[in-house]
Amino acid sequence: MPIYALVDVNNFYASAERLFRPDLARRPVVVLSNNDGCIVARSAEVKALGVPMGEPYFRVRDTLQSAGTAVFSSNYALYADLSARVMRTLEELAPAVEVYSIDEAFLDLTGLDALSDPLEFGRQVQARVLSDVGLPVSVGIGPTKTLAKLANYIAKQDPQHNGVACLREPDRRTKALKNIPVKEVWGVGGRFAERLEALGVRSAADLALLRDSRIRQLFPVTLARTAEELRGRACHDLDSEPAPQQQIICSRTFGAPIREYSAMREAVADYAVRAAERLRGTGQYAGALTVFLRTNPHLAAEPQHTPSASSRLPVPTADTRDLLTAALHIAEQLWQPGYAYIKAGIMLAELQSPAASADLFTDHSARARSEQLMHTVDAINRRHGQSAVTFGVQRRGPAGWRMRRKNLSPAYTTRWSDLPVVR
Ligand SMILES: [Mg+2]
Numbered sequence: 001m002p003i004y005a006l007v008d009v010n011n012f013y014a015s016a017e018r019l020f021r022p023d024l025a026r027r028p029v030v031v032l033s034n035n036d037g038c039i040v041a042r043s044a045e046v047k048a049l050g051v052p053m054g055e056p057y058f059r060v061r062d063t064l065q066s067a068g069t070a071v072f073s074s075n076y077a078l079y080a081d082l083s084a085r086v087m088r089t090l091e092e093l094a095p096a097v098e099v100y101s102i103d104e105a106f107l108d109l110t111g112l113d114a115l116s117d118p119l120e121f122g123r124q125v126q127a128r129v130l131s132d133v134g135l136p137v138s139v140g141i142g143p144t145k146t147l148a149k150l151a152n153y154i155a156k157q158d159p160q161h162n163g164v165a166c167l168r169e170p171d172r173r174t175k176a177l178k179n180i181p182v183k184e185v186w187g188v189g190g191r192f193a194e195r196l197e198a199l200g201v202r203s204a205a206d207l208a209l210l211r212d213s214r215i216r217q218l219f220p221v222t223l224a225r226t227a228e229e230l231r232g233r234a235c236h237d238l239d240s241e242p243a244p245q246q247q248i249i250c251s252r253t254f255g256a257p258i259r260e261y262s263a264m265r266e267a268v269a270d271y272a273v274r275a276a277e278r279l280r281g282t283g284q285y286a287g288a289l290t291v292f293l294r295t296n297p298h299l300a301a302e303p304q305h306t307p308s309a310s311s312r313l314p315v316p317t318a319d320t321r322d323l324l325t326a327a328l329h330i331a332e333q334l335w336q337p338g339y340a341y342i343k344a345g346i347m348l349a350e351l352q353s354p355a356a357s358a359d360l361f362t363d364h365s366a367r368a369r370s371e372q373l374m375h376t377v378d379a380i381n382r383r384h385g386q387s388a389v390t391f392g393v394q395r396r397g398p399a400g401w402r403m404r405r406k407n408l409s410p411a412y413t414t415r416w417s418d419l420p421v422v423r
Contacts, residue, residue, distance in 0.1 A: 002234045003115055003141065003168065005107040006148040007090060007125060009083075010136045010156070010163070012103035013041035016082050017072045019134050020412045020420045028069040032057050035255055035404045036073055045069075073405035081413045082133060089132040093125055098238045106145055108238040122155075122164035142167040145236045146229035149186040150177070150204060170232060177205035177230065187226040192219060204230055248282070250275040251345025254401035257296070258341045264293070265328060267401050269393040271346045272327035276320040277381075279348055280374055285316040285357045287350030289323060291330040294343040305341070307334040316350070316357035319370045320377070323348070324391055385415045 009015060013031040018024045028045035032038065039046075039055045049067055051060050057071075064071065083102045091097050094107035109115055122139035129137050140152025147167045154176060155165035167173045183193035185204050195218070201207050208230040215224045225235040250271045258264050268291060279286055292308035309330050313322065327346055358364075377389045390396055410418035 001143055002108070002110045002237070003112075003118070003143055004145050004148040004234075004238070005094070005109055005118075005122065005125070006100075006140045006145070006152045007086075007105050007107060007129075007137050008140075008152050008156075009086060009103035009129075010138055011041055011043050012083075012135075013072075013074065013079055014043040014046075015135050016079050017070070017075070017409055018043070019082070020410075021070075024070050028064065028067050029072070030057075030064060030069055031072045031074055032407070033074060035253060036406055040074065071407050073408040075405075075409050075411065077411045077414045078409065082135065085133045085413075086129055086135060086137070089129050090125070093128060096238050106148065106238055109141070118166040118168060119164050122166070123162075126163060136163070138163040140165055140167070142173075143232050144229035144234040145238075146186050146226055147173070147232065150180060150184070150230075153180065153184055173232065174205065177208060178203050180204040182207050185226060185230065187222060192223055195219075247351065248275050248278050248286070248348040249345060250278065251292075251343065251347075252403060253343045254341070255404040256400040258344075258401050259337075259339075261332075261335050261337070263399065263401050264331060264335060264341060264344065265393060266395040266399060267344050268327055268331040268346070269324055269391065270395070271344060272324050273320055273391060273394060275346045275348050276318065276323045276374075277378060279323075279351070280318045280378060282351065283353070284351040285318045285354050286313065286323070286348035287316040287352060287357065288312050288348070289326050289330070290347040290349065291327055291334060292345050292347075293331070293334050293341050295339050296342045303339055305336055305339040307336075309334055310347075310349075312350075315362070316352055316354075317370075318354075319374055320391060321370075324393065328393065382414075383416075385411070385417075 014029040017029055017031060028049065029043040030039050030046050031041040033040045036057060039051060039053060039057060039060070042051060042053065046064070046069060049063060051063065079102060087097065087099050087105060090105050090107060094109055095112070096108040098106040100106055115121060118141045122141060125139050126137055129135060138152055138155040140148045140150065140155050142148040142151045151165040151167045155161045155163050167176060180203055182188055182196050182201055182203055183190065185207060188196065196207065201210055207227050210227060212224055212227065215227055228235050252271070254267065258267065288310055290308060290310040294306050295302065295304045297304065311326055311330055313326055317323065380389050387396060412418055412420055
C-alpha cells in the first residue's frame with residue numbers, strides 16, 4: 001500500500017522571522033504583504049488574538065501594537081533560502097519528494113522501513129528539520145496525498161498531537177473525518193464547499209460516503225478522485241518532476257504611482273532583469289516577451305490605461321541585455337503621459353531548451369560568450385546580493401516606485417553583511 005507524508009512549516013514566514021531573533025520567541029509576530037498592505041503570516045499568538053489572515057494591516061494595527069507585536073515586511077530572499085534548506089533536509093529523509101509550495105512538500109514513504117511506526121517517523125522529521133534549519137514543521141501521514149494533507153490539518157488543529165498525525169488505520173480515519181468540515185479537504189475549498197453543503201455533505205466523512213455516480217453527475221471528475229482518495233485509495237502519485245515552466249511573470253505594484261517615463265523605464269528594466277535571472281534558473285531560453293502597464297482600476301474617476309504588447313525575440317535568448325532591449329523598446333511604445341500607473345510587468349514565453357532554439361544560423365561562439373557572462377553576473381549577485389552587478393538602465397538604491405518594505409528584516413542567510421552576529 002502506498003503511503004505519503006505532507007510536511008508543512010508552521011506559520012512559515014513568521015517562524016522564519018523568528019529564526020534569527022530569539023528575542024521574539026514569545027512575542028507575537030506578523031508579516032505583511034507587498035507594500036506592507038495585508039497580513040500574510042501570523043504567529044500562534046496573533047492567531048489567538050483573533051486577527052484573520054489577509055486582513056489589511058491598518059485595521060488591526062492598534063490591536064497588534066497593544067499586544068507588543070513585531071511587524072515585518074515580506075523578506076522573500078530569506079524565505080526562499082530557508083525553504084530550499086527545508087527541502088534539502090526532506091530529500092535526505094525520503095526517497096522521493098514533491099515540493100508543493102514554498103513551505104510544503106509531499107514525501108512518498110512507500111516501502112520505507114521507518115513506517116512500522118509512522119508517528120515516530122513524523123517526530124524524526126520534525127527533529128531533523130528543527131536541528132538542520134531551525135524551523136518547526138507539522139507532519140501528516142496517510143495512504144493517499146489527500147489524507148496526508150488532512151492528517152496535517154489535524155496535526156495542526158489539536159495541540160495534543162504535537163504536530164504529527166496519521167490517518168493510515170481505517171477505523172481511526174472514519175472517526176477523524178467526521179470532525180473535519182468538507183471545505184478543509186484538499187481540492188474542495190470554497191469552490192465546491194457551498195454546493196456540497198447544500199446537498200447535506202458537511203464533513204470529509206460525508207464526502208467519502210457520497211456515491212461516486214452522484215459526484216460524477218454533479219461535479220467535475222477531479223472531485224470524484226478526491227472522494228476516492230478520502231476512502232483510502234490513491235489516485236494521485238508523487239509528481240517529483242514538475243512540468244517545465246511554460247512562462248515566467250515578473251510583475252509588481254509600485255510603492256507609489258509612476259507619472260514619469262524615466263521612473264517607468266527603471267521599473268521595467270528592473271523587472272526584465274529579474275525575469276531574465278529566473279529564466280536562466282530554469283535552464284531555458286525565451287522566444288517571446290510581453291510588457292504590460294496598469295493604472296489603478298479602483299480609482300474610477302481617474303483616466304485608465306492598461307496597455308500591453310508582445311514581441312517575438314529575433315533569436316531565443318536568456319541574455320539579460322537582449323531581454324532588456326526588447327522590454328524597453330515595448331515599454332517606450334506603450335507609455336502615454338498623463339496617466340498614473342500603479343503596476344508594470346514582464347512575461348517571458350515560448351520557453352525552450354537552448355538546444356531546441358539553435359539552427360543553422362546560430363552563432364555558437366557568441367552564444368557561449370553570452371552564457372559565460374550571464375553565468376558570472378548571476379554568480380556575483382548570488383554571492384553579494386541581488387544588485388551587486390546591475391545593468392546601465394537600472395536604478396541603484398531607493399526609488400518611490402519600489403515596494404514599500406518599511407519593516408524588512410535583514411537577509412540573514414543570503415547577504416554577507418547581514419550575517420547575524422553572536423556575542
Ligand atoms: Mg505552512
